[in-house]
Amino acid sequence: MADAAANAYTSIRDDIVTGRLNRGEWLREGKLAQELGVSRTPIREALRRLEAEGLVEFAPNRGAQVTAWSALELEDLYQIRARLESLAARLAAARREPEDIAELEATATRMAELAADPNADRDELTELNNHFHRAVVLAARSRHLGTQLRGIIDIPLIARTFHKYAPERIRISAAQHLELVAAIRAGDGDWADALMQAHILAARSVMVPTTNR
Incomplete structure (x- = not known):
């Protein structure tokens, strides 16, 4: 049962973070159980775990749905992320190992190559961008900071920021x-x-006005 709940959690979470499940979309236990080939119990456990992460919310007598963040909530999240991730960058500068630098440089270089092409694959750019930011957090070597940031970085509208960027904005971000x-x-x-604080707040200026208020 524990494995079934963990697998259901991973599958549903991935669908939320990648945008396959849209903000505000209802998550019907029966439908999810049928799709994943499990009973409703592990689905319910997975949804409660996702609720604790802020990716799912429950409405009384209606069930669970993908969290729909308001513009004000996103503003708060970007401000919090700017503070926390700038701290992660500071710690990474003090605690980085050679393998951290190699990973960050390889990811940033690939992003810069893609950013030079106005028709670059936004999904690949998004994946590289998220990988880069997670790599900075890992280089900080702070378990507690990593836990706090994971719940923010993986919020779909934040995780998929590059899908809202114009080509010039992508080039600036890659630089x-x-x-x-x-x-x-x-x-x-x-x-x-x-640098990190300015980088995150620049993303906020693009994303928050485009969110339904």
Whole structure:
């Protein structure tokens, strides 16, 4: 049963984060159980776990649905993310290992290559972007900070930011990633902190106005 609940959690979470399940979409236990080949009990456990992460919300007498974030809530989330992830960048500059730099540089370089093409695959860019930000958090080597940030970075509208960007904005973002790598490699916490905060708040300026209020 535990494995079934864990598998259901992973499957539903992936569908939410990748946008296959839309914000506000109802999550019917019976339908999900049939699709995943399990009983309703592990589905219910998975949905409660996703509720704890803020990805699912329950409405009285109606069931569960994918969380639909308001513009005000997204504004708060970006402000929180800017504070926490800038701290992660600062810690990464102090605690990074050679393999961290190699991973960050490879990801940022690939993003820059894709960003040069106006018709680049947005899904690949999105995956690389999310991987880069998770790699910064891992390089910070702070379990508690990582736990806090995971719930924010994986919110669908935030995770899929690049789908809202114009080509020029993508190029700017990719260049900022390369500069972040340079700051972390140099061990300059102040530089890394300031860069990350500006980077996240720039994303907020694009995303929050496009969200239904």
